[in-house]
Amino acid sequence: MSRSETPSWERHLDRWAEAAARQLARGLSRRSLLGRLGATLAGAAALPLLPVSRVSAASSDPAPAAPEGLDGPEGDPSSCQYWRHCAIDGFLCSCCGGSHTACPPGTVMSPVTWIGTCRNPADGRQYVISYNDCCGKHLCGRCLCNRNEGDRPAYLPPKSNDINWCASAPSTVYHCSTAIVLGVATES
Amino acid sequence: MARRAGGGGRTPAAWAVAAALLLAAAAAGPAAAEAISGPRLDYVLHCMGCHLEDGGGAPESVPTLEGFGRFLQIPDGRAYLVRVPGSAHAPLDDAALAALLNWMLVRFDPTRARAPEFRPYEAAEVTRYRAVPLADADAERRRLLRVLDGDPSGDR
Structure with a gap:
């Protein structure tokens, strides 16, 4: 079947699909696609690890001195100034x-x-x-x-x-x- | 932002109760405190941290004071109780150290301290013993105990 015989609605669909594909290809390089995909995968992998990492860090390292309780009235037994x-x-x-x-x-x-x-x-x-x-x-x-x-x-x-x-x-x-x-x- | 667990929702009444408890606790301390003075205060401040209130000490690190008056039975033992670092290095003058040792002997070895032959320490005697440094307190203690136990190897 010759081109001239193709129905007009199909030609419009072809042109729209071709234009959309070219537009997508121009705006989305492989590098950026891989970058975004990688970030998404890495983020998804890191999320469930965060609490685990904190727990393991807390158990292996001495906890740093926190400032709470250092100020307070000298009549408060929970205060350093007691x-x-x-x-x-x-x-x-x-x-x-x-x-x-x-x-x-x-x-x-x-x-x-x-x-x-x-x-x-x-x-x-x-x-x-x-x-x-x-x-x-x-x-x-x-x-x-x-x-x-x-x-x-x-x-x-x-x-x-x-x-x-x-x-x-x-x-x-x-x-x-x-x-x-x-x-x-x-x-x- | 989420509230911290237990950090919110305290009413003024709860704070008032907490403050009242704090004040009660602060007031209860001084009211219940026992007066400590003289040689006993020196024992509490300079000896009791390690030898404990009952003189029992700690196994393998702090000798017990129970029956320690046996060292008075030999002259070197009498000097040892003054020359041992805990005594000789205490921030006390010789009269106060003599009074402290005499109080300790009555407290931790009452039988010997009340015997007719007991002779309390005097300041001049403490001055004399304190002037002779003790290089190895542990070795001297072991030697004295061998002598007191009748072991001739304890004699120099």
């Missing part, structure tokens, strides 16, 4: 699932510790504070509080807060620190 924390150096157990007097679940309080005094602004008296470490889980990583009033270098071990006081606990892995009042220091 008066009992005057000589502490560590993560506050109150930010780690415990309290300023109790270890978080899964940790054990070290019996051996270092002891200092802090002035209570409520009555102006010096209180004896025991900074028992909680041991048995990796670094808490929250509410790092490093105040060091009365801290001494490590060559004076009983007065140094840089020592890992978990050394005599069932596990030597340090998690966080408490601040327990033993009594009030008075002149004899």
Whole structure:
């Protein structure tokens, strides 16, 4: 069948299809097609991996110290400025699932510790504070509080807060620190 | 933006209860605190962190103080209790260290401390012992214990 015999509606359809194909070919190079396809596939592959990657990173690296809990009233036990924390150096157990007097679940309080005094602004008296470490889980990583009033270098071990006081606990892995009042220091 | 879990929805009443609990906790600490003074305060501040309140210490790292008055039975042992680093390096003058050691002997070895032959430390004696450095405290302790146990190899 000769061209002249082709029905006019089919010729229009051919021309439209040809023009559309050429238009698509001019505006879409193979490189851009592959680029967009690759990005789509890679994105789809990465999405379900993100939480997994974060979990694995969190379990293998020590968590960075977060700033929360560092500011607050000196009467708030969850604050670094809490008066009992005057000589502490560590993560506050109150930010780690415990309290300023109790270890978080899964940790054990070290019996051996270092002891200092802090002035209570409520009555102006010096209180004896025991900074028992909680041991048995990796670094808490929250509410790092490093105040060091009365801290001494490590060559004076009983007065140094840089020592890992978990050394005599069932596990030597340090998690966080408490601040327990033993009594009030008075002149004899 | 999604709310953080547990971060929203707290009522003023809940905050008031939390604040009241905080104030109660802050007030309870000082009210319940026991007064500590004299040689006992020195023990708490300079010894108790490692030797613990009952003097029990820690296995294989901190010797127990229970019955430690036996060192007084020989002259080198009497000097050892002053020369051992925990004593000699304590930030206390000689009179305060003598008072601390005497208090510890009564507290952790009451039988020997109340015996007629017990002679408490005096400041001048502490001064004399403290002037002689102890190079190897562990070795000296082992030697003294051998002597006290009647082992002749403990004698120099």
